[in-house]
Amino acid sequence: MQEYFEEYKELFQNLANKQQPHTLFIGCSDSRVVPNLITNTKPGEMFVVRNIANIVPKYRISDEFVATTSAIEYALYVLNVRDVIICGHSNCGGCAALYYDKEKLDKVPNVKNWLKLMGEVKYEVEKLKFKDFASKAWITERLNIINSIENLLTYPDIKDKIKNNQMRIYGWHYIIETGSLFNYDIKEQKFKLLNKDKDYEKIYNEIFTDF
Numbered sequence: 653m654q655e656y657f658e659e660y661k662e663l664f665q666n667l668a669n670k671q672q673p674h675t676l677f678i679g680c681s682d683s684r685v686v687p688n689l690i691t692n693t694k695p696g697e698m699f700v701v702r703n704i705a706n707i708v709p710k711y712r713i714s715d716e717f718v719a720t721t722s723a724i725e726y727a728l729y730v731l732n733v734r735d736v737i738i739c740g741h742s743n744c745g746g747c748a749a750l751y752y753d754k755e756k757l758d759k760v761p762n763v764k765n766w767l768k769l770m771g772e773v774k775y776e777v778e779k780l781k782f783k784d785f786a787s788k789a790w791i792t793e794r795l796n797i798i799n800s801i802e803n804l805l806t807y808p809d810i811k812d813k814i815k816n817n818q819m820r821i822y823g824w825h826y827i828i829e830t831g832s833l834f835n836y837d838i839k840e841q842k843f844k845l846l847n848k849d850k851d852y853e854k855i856y857n858e859i860f861t862d863f
Contacts, residue, residue: 663694673699675735675859676727678800680706684828685741693860699727705746706739707769708800711807728807734819735859736804740797741826747792750774751785773799794843797823797836822855 657664677687677698687693687700701723709721727733740747749757750767751774757764773795782788801823805811813819823836825843833852834843846852 660695663696667696671696671699671731673697673727673731673733675699675737676701676724676731676733677737677739678702678706678708678724679737679739680704680741680744680746682741682745685739685826687739690739690826690833691737691856691860697860699723699731699733701727704749704763704766705744705770705796706741706800707746707766707796708738708803709769710803724804724807728810735822736819737822737824737859738797738800738804739824739826740793742790742793742828744789744793747796748785748789750792751788770796770799794825794836797825801836801838820858822859 673696675693675698677691677700679685679687679700679702681702681704685702687698687702688695691698701720703720707720708724709718711721711725712718714721746763746767747770749760749763750770757767770792773792776795777788777792780788780791782791801821804821805814810819814821821838823838823843825834825836826832827834833846835846835851835855836843844851846855
């Protein structure tokens with residue numbers, strides 16, 4: 653209240669009765685992943701959805717309590733965000749949990765059920781037959797980001813919005829120990845390091861603007 657709030661007092665007054673975020677940030681619940689720190693954004697700029705392993709489920713209408721799907725739905729069709737960032741990260745515990753033994757997963761039944769959404773990712777990774785777990789985890793994190801991008805495209809009208817340049821989707825792989833960001837190039841189908849002086853600055857300026 654004495655420091656941070658006072659610094660952005662006018663901004664908070666403008667945000668008091670409405671929000672107009674331009675970006676939906678879908679990230680992991682991991683305590684080391686701090687969306688506003690990664691993006692250097694102010695309150696009101698991003699609508700943030702966080703869950704274990706930054707998973708985007710395929711769109712469906714359900715009688716169950718679908719927190720992630722409903723939050724994404726709200727951002728897309730009520731707040732009308734124009735950019736979406738799906739941000740995975742290195743050393744992701746959620747992705748690693750995909751390979752826990754049955755006894756360990758049985759202790760967290762809801763997590764076990766949630767990770768079923770990554771079934772296709774696990775299948776593709778297992779086919780690669782990695783000998784070391786670090787490589788398996790790295791590829792799992794990246795394929796999970798790609799899979800979430802594909803799942804986001806199942807939401808109503810999203811493909812058309814992208815085709816008509818009304819929306820952009822970014823897939824980021826954040827490396828905790830270095831602060832590096834890799835962005836998934838959908839056309840070339842590979843992750844590219846965002847150079848702070850060039851690529852990162854360009855994408856940052858495309859997405860984030862001062863209010």
